[in-house]
Amino acid sequence: MGEGRAGGERPHTQVAVRETAIPGLLVVDLVVHGDSRGWFKENWQRAKMVAAGLPDLGPVQHSVSYNAAVGVTRGIHAEPWDKFVSVVHGRVFAAWVDLREGPTFGAVHHEELDEHTAVFVPRGVGNSYQALSEDVVYSYLVNDHWSPTATYTMLNLADETVAVPWPIPMEEAVVSEKDLGHPRLDEVVPMAPAQVVVLGAGGQLGLALAEVLAEVSPGARLVGRDELDLGDAAAVSGFDWSGVGTVINAAAFTAVDAAETPEGRRTAWAVNASGVAALARAAVEHGFTLVHYSSDYVFDGEQDRSGGSGEGAALAPLGVYGQSKAAGDLAVSVVPRHYLLRTSWVVGEGKNFVRTMASLADRGVSPSVVADQVGRLTFTDELARATVHLLGLGRGSGPEGAGPEGARTGRAPYGTYNVTGSGQPQTWAQIARAVFAHFGRDPQDVSDTTTEAYSAGASGPVSPRPAGSVLDLAKIEATGYRPGDHLERLAAYLDRLDEVSGA
Incomplete structure (x- = not known):
């Protein structure tokens, strides 16, 4: 008492x-x-x-x-x-x-x-x-x-x-x-927490969120594109948000190169900008907390390639994808209760760079891989765990009623957080060599190329990439969350690929 x-x-x-x-x-x-x-x-x-x-x-x-x-x-x-x-x-x-x-x-x-x-x-x-x-x-x-x-x-x-x-x-x-x-x-039947809704539940990040939330928020509602298409701003505005305390938006248009085509440009802006703006309006109107995911592509990559960009770095996207993501970021930033998680080089279930390199190694192919872009891998389960941490789920505080102080509610303060793997930054070519070595191939079978040469040899439009994608992790680490070393996480991911291929 x-x-x-x-x-x-x-x-x-x-x-x-x-x-x-x-x-x-x-x-x-x-x-x-x-x-x-x-x-x-x-x-x-x-x-x-x-x-x-x-x-x-x-x-x-x-x-x-x-x-x-x-x-x-x-x-x-x-x-x-x-x-x-x-x-x-x-x-x-x-x-x-x-x-x-x-x-x-x-x-x-x-x-x-x-x-x-x-x-x-x-x-x-x-x-x-x-x-x-x-x-x-x-x-x-x-x-x-x-x-x-x-x-x-x-x-x-x-x-x-x-x-x-x-x-x-x-x-x-x-x-x-x-x-x-x-x-x-x-x-008395205890009152359940206000509902957590995950948008884009069928994507790589959505699947990782569903797995993590099953432990800490088993009543979370998983919403796929068939139920709510983020590219339809009217549908977002008309969605029934009653009883919702937190919306985690894992839906996005992530086909970076396709965004440079006329059709892809329209889709990227519809999903990553207009749809997100409609979601931000709904968050303000209905008072729910909005979690949204951003990208290193909102920067031009001219930041320190080893120290990394902080959360307050100036937006300077180079291509359509980055521009549409930056527009969505600005819309989310006006929501009183928001978490904007900025990440890079995401790896999860389904098609991704690591799986592509694993397949090339298995088939005896010796690829040329870009060696003038620097960053860290981010695995989708890392993003999911960081999300749960920021929201304070599983720490005795429900997803509703958050205040500005994590100590009072279990949540971290609202705002923008960089979330990637930690450890020594790598180039894409170095990551590819680590994959080849894991599968018994000579790492030197991977040769270096430049972004310019890679783009010149492509069969279709290629989005400009930031050369430096290293994001400073000090802010999220100050909340008590320590991202795993991305190379150690890569080794564990490859071990799982071994298990699957051997099953």
């Missing part, structure tokens, strides 16, 4: 946010300016409160309720949205019980509220209030519109297992018949 301190006896000179025994339930000490005429306060002040550590609520509805008599008691109700509760007039005893799935189910916090105090109540945390004075007026800000079809989770006010110490006993309180009939804790 958690206990707060009584309100009403202390002035505050600045907004302060206090944590409680319930993850994500935050108490806000407000600044109240008073004199003989009365008082004034900033009941909701986004900039100050977010700076103090409160989640950026994004309210869409303001409701006010009134209790005339002492002893009126309401609850315990857990709602499917976040809520910012404050007292406009009067004095209240309030209690909260965590009714979400997870290790803190049943945790309790209570304290007295007055005009000096407000509380951020995350989705799925039951809240209840008992009037300790006459004429109590409550203010509620919520980040979703009330709906008659919304699903609530209820708990009995008198449940012995949570043992809320009501100042006015239940037999003396004024309680509705409906509230008296709520179930005890052992009968």
